Amino acid sequence: MNISEAAKQSGLPSKTIRYYEDIGIVKPDRAGNGYRSYSDNDVHQLAFVQRARSLGFTIEECKLLLSLYSNDQRASADVKLLALNKIEQIDQKIRELKSLKSTLSNLSKNCHGDQKPDCPILEDLASHRNLK
Amino acid sequence: MNISEAAKQSGLPSKTIRYYEDIGIVKPDRAGNGYRSYSDNDVHQLAFVQRARSLGFTIEECKLLLSLYSNDQRASADVKLLALNKIEQIDQKIRELKSLKSTLSNLSKNCHGDQKPDCPILEDLASHRNLK
DNA sequence: CCTTGACCTTACAGTTACTGGAAGCTTTAT
DNA sequence: ATAAAGCTTCCAGTAACTGTAAGGTCAAGG
Numbered sequence: 001m002n003i004s005e006a007a008k009q010s011g012l013p014s015k016t017i018r019y020y021e022d023i024g025i026v027k028p029d030r031a032g033n034g035y036r037s038y039s040d041n042d043v044h045q046l047a048f049v050q051r052a053r054s055l056g057f058t059i060e061e062c063k064l065l066l067s068l069y070s071n072d073q074r075a076s077a078d079v080k081l082l083a084l085n086k087i088e089q090i091d092q093k094i095r096e097l098k099s100l101k102s103t104l105s106n107l108s109k110n111c112h113g114d115q116k117p118d119c120p121i122l123e124d125l126a127s128h129r130n131l132k
Numbered sequence: 133m134n135i136s137e138a139a140k141q142s143g144l145p146s147k148t149i150r151y152y153e154d155i156g157i158v159k160p161d162r163a164g165n166g167y168r169s170y171s172d173n174d175v176h177q178l179a180f181v182q183r184a185r186s187l188g189f190t191i192e193e194c195k196l197l198l199s200l201y202s203n204d205q206r207a208s209a210d211v212k213l214l215a216l217n218k219i220e221q222i223d224q225k226i227r228e229l230k231s232l233k234s235t236l237s238n239l240s241k242n243c244h245g246d247q248k249p250d251c252p253i254l255e256d257l258a259s260h261r262n263l264k
Numbered sequence: 265c266c267t268t269g270a271c272c273t274t275a276c277a278g279t280t281a282c283t284g285g286a287a288g289c290t291t292t293a294t
Numbered sequence: 295a296t297a298a299a300g301c302t303t304c305c306a307g308t309a310a311c312t313g314t315a316a317g318g319t320c321a322a323g324g
Binding site: 071073075112 | 180201207208211219223230236245246248253254256
């Protein structure tokens with residue numbers, strides 16, 4: 001099938017599929033006219049990557065997951081470790097964002113938000129004290 | 133003062149300070165030898181940006197905040213709106229990350245994580261069902 | 265047969281916010 | 295005098311695409 005059909009079936013934009021080819025993720029055959037020709041297996045792999053990316057795995061991790069996927073000898077422990085690490089990264093990011101939110105909330109709470117120029121948010125940004 | 137002193141005082145790497153000059157954030161004077169020469173006010177602005185960046189504001193938002201900061205006529209409402217929008221963005225991101233985490237946790241929970249190749253995580257990635 | 269429009273190709277630039285490195289001045293210290 | 299530290303500019307690389315331009319190919323309609 002041509003790239004637009006592969007795009008439809010995998011849930012990825014054609015542009016992204018070409019990019020994935022550039023970086024060596026899925027290399028389709030070529031038809032006589034030079035068009036890319038995708039097999040069902042190609043599309044399956046693309047959809048796999050699409051799902052893994054949407055779960056927050058990086059491209060490099062996706063490559064690893066794909067290689068594990070196509071390796072009959074893999075240990076599920078390898079995959080699980082990757083997933084648990086990813087969960088830890090996500091937790092870390094959530095902690096950071098909560099801390100940011102709390103700081104910004106405190107700043108906003110003290111700001112009148114009116115037409116007057118007096119603004120504690122800017123004052124905090126300008127000072128070096130950390131209103132945490 | 134030279135750039136390394138400005139770096140020390142602002143908490144930003146010299147490299148970043150030069151980059152900020154390129155994109156028009158702080159333009160220092162130049163000494164006779166071509167070295168950048170930072171005033172206390174320059175450093176103050178750099179520190180302001182450093183703090184705003186660490187709170188999750190984009191460079192564009194930092195420019196806006198800086199211009200509001202140096203505008204005596206600003207309304208604190210303008211700044212507060214920016215902060216509240218940022219808080220909303222952070223909340224959205226936290227929601228997304230929590231959802232990702234929950235999906236990954238479910239997948240991991242069902243994975244033995246042993247030396248056998250049987251792996252529900254990979255199976256889920258390969259299928260199109262969404263184990264949410 | 266010709267044209268139109270949809271679809272395909274490659275290649276290059278742009279995005280965000282820096283970071284690293286090379287090549288080459290200037291200043292400072294020994 | 296020389297070496298180290300600090301400064302300069304410029305170019306490339308990061309992550310993961312996205313946009314755009316210029317042009318080849320294919321199927322349908324007149």
